[in-house]
Amino acid sequence: MPLKIVVTLHGIRTRGQWQKQITPYLARHGLIPYHLDYGFFGVLSFLMPWTRAGRVQWLRGELRDLMDRTGAKRVSLIAHSFGTWLALEVLEAENGNLRFDRVVLTGSIVRRDFPWGSTLLRKRWIQAVRNERATGDWVVRAAELFARLAGPLAPRAGASGALGFNTACPGVHDHCVAGGHSEVLNIANYDRWARFIAFPRLPPDHLRRVRMLVQQIRALAASRLGVDASLVRANLFVPSASALRMIPGAWDNMSWAPEHDIELALDHGSTGRAFTDGTPFSIRRLGGSWTAGVLPGPEQARLDPRLQWVLSLPIGRLVTRDGITVARDVVGVLNVDGLDSVPPLLQTAGDPTLKTLVFTLWASTEKIRESLALADTGEPLHDD
Amino acid sequence: MTIDAPATLTDVTEHHDELVQFVYRAAAAAGLVAHARSLLAAAPTELAASFEQAMLASEFAS
Numbered sequence: 001m002p003l004k005i006v007v008t009l010h011g012i013r014t015r016g017q018w019q020k021q022i023t024p025y026l027a028r029h030g031l032i033p034y035h036l037d038y039g040f041f042g043v044l045s046f047l048m049p050w051t052r053a054g055r056v057q058w059l060r061g062e063l064r065d066l067m068d069r070t071g072a073k074r075v076s077l078i079a080h081s082f083g084t085w086l087a088l089e090v091l092e093a094e095n096g097n098l099r100f101d102r103v104v105l106t107g108s109i110v111r112r113d114f115p116w117g118s119t120l121l122r123k124r125w126i127q128a129v130r131n132e133r134a135t136g137d138w139v140v141r142a143a144e145l146f147a148r149l150a151g152p153l154a155p156r157a158g159a160s161g162a163l164g165f166n167t168a169c170p171g172v173h174d175h176c177v178a179g180g181h182s183e184v185l186n187i188a189n190y191d192r193w194a195r196f197i198a199f200p201r202l203p204p205d206h207l208r209r210v211r212m213l214v215q216q217i218r219a220l221a222a223s224r225l226g227v228d229a230s231l232v233r234a235n236l237f238v239p240s241a242s243a244l245r246m247i248p249g250a251w252d253n254m255s256w257a258p259e260h261d262i263e264l265a266l267d268h269g270s271t272g273r274a275f276t277d278g279t280p281f282s283i284r285r286l287g288g289s290w291t292a293g294v295l296p297g298p299e300q301a302r303l304d305p306r307l308q309w310v311l312s313l314p315i316g317r318l319v320t321r322d323g324i325t326v327a328r329d330v331v332g333v334l335n336v337d338g339l340d341s342v343p344p345l346l347q348t349a350g351d352p353t354l355k356t357l358v359f360t361l362w363a364s365t366e367k368i369r370e371s372l373a374l375a376d377t378g379e380p381l382h383d384d
Numbered sequence: 385m386t387i388d389a390p391a392t393l394t395d396v397t398e399h400h401d402e403l404v405q406f407v408y409r410a411a412a413a414a415g416l417v418a419h420a421r422s423l424l425a426a427a428p429t430e431l432a433a434s435f436e437q438a439m440l441a442s443e444f445a446s
Binding site: 212213216217219220224317318319320325352355356357359360363364365366367368370 | 416417419420423424427428430431433434435437438439441442
């Protein structure tokens with residue numbers, strides 16, 4: 001999984017002292033900070049359309065230059081106040097040529113009807129957003145008032161840093177505190193922001209629990225399939241940057257290193273099918289082919305050549321609709337797979353014993369789902 | 385089809401009848417859940433708790 005670059009952007013009438021303070025928190029989660037400073041930007045400059053436009057052009061250049069030099073396909077972002085407005089103006093101006101990974105908005109003055117549904121879900125210009133807002137933030141309310149009163153010269157601004165977005169959709173996470181414009185820049189939040197951006201890489205608390213559950217599910221599967229445990233493996237895939245990728249460390253017995261970097265299309269193979277359909281899926285190797293679609297060449301070459309079968313379990317809320325149980329709001333896929341041979345039980349589709357086993361393993365992923373859902377928003381593990 | 389050939393699931397309809405897809409009908413739910421619970425009796429408590437949590441959270445066992 002590639003290292004993530006985190007661009008930080010300050011607001012108006014400040015040089016962003018918080019940008020220096022947040023660095024160790026980002027480093028702790030394996031993130032690379034890149035602090036941008038456009039100098040002291042006064043209120044008067046904010047009110048002038050041409051000075052605002054100048055800063056948008058400046059940021060476009062900075063981000064393009066950063067991505068060119070590092071080869072990064074996306075960057076993550078933490079922005080405050082005017083910085084939030086700048087970042088999303090750039091995103092819309094670039095029209096898909098420049099994309100963000102995970103974005104933290106603090107004291108946001110982005111308009112409240114920002115089209116998250118299209119930019120985040122449909123076009124995938126952003127992977128996820130965490131909006132950190134304060135109910136008593138009069139600065140962002142003033143920005144919205146100015147935007148309403150100043151007519152065509154006004155920025156497309158709003159009080160999303162106080163009132164939230166009215167266009168929220170999956171992937172937009174709202175966090176609210178009491179207080180004013182700078183309250184959200186609380187050092188107590190920094191670790192959560194770093195966790196949020198580092199996802200799908202899991203922080204130690206979530207990783208410990210997820211790994212333990214993955215180990216247990218693998219052991220249960222091996223014992224019930226009557227297979228030597230050393231021949232059964234387990235791993236966890238989650239969507240990341242338009243592909244399904246393995247979460248580093250959230251696996252058990254995965255000793256074939258090239259597999260750790262596999263990238264799957266969201267509907268590809270057993271894993272992708274389970275992710276898309278929300279139902280368990282299984283494939284077996286039959287001589288030189290598989291019982292379902294194969295991976296594209298480069299990805300196929302990463303597989304352990306001893307791999308013989310894969311059982312993919314979608315991780316989501318189990319619901320029964322129209323007589324069929326499926327996983328909704330799927331956050332990832334747990335794969336239990338095996339080497340050298342296909343267990344006899346797996347060759348008897350429809351066998352009640354097999355159905356029971358698969359269902360048991362499937363429903364036992366609930367606590368993994370809980371951890372992934374928390375980690376996806378940057379929240380730490382709560383004690384049971 | 386060889387394992388080197390790029391393909392997606394929609395390209396392999398000839399293998400469709402060989403797919404092992406587990407779809408659970410609500411009619412079988414009660415028996416399935418009972419069997420699953422007995423299977424988990426000897427499993428680690430974390431797994432049993434996770435299973436029960438899924439049952440509680442879902443509409444499956446209702």
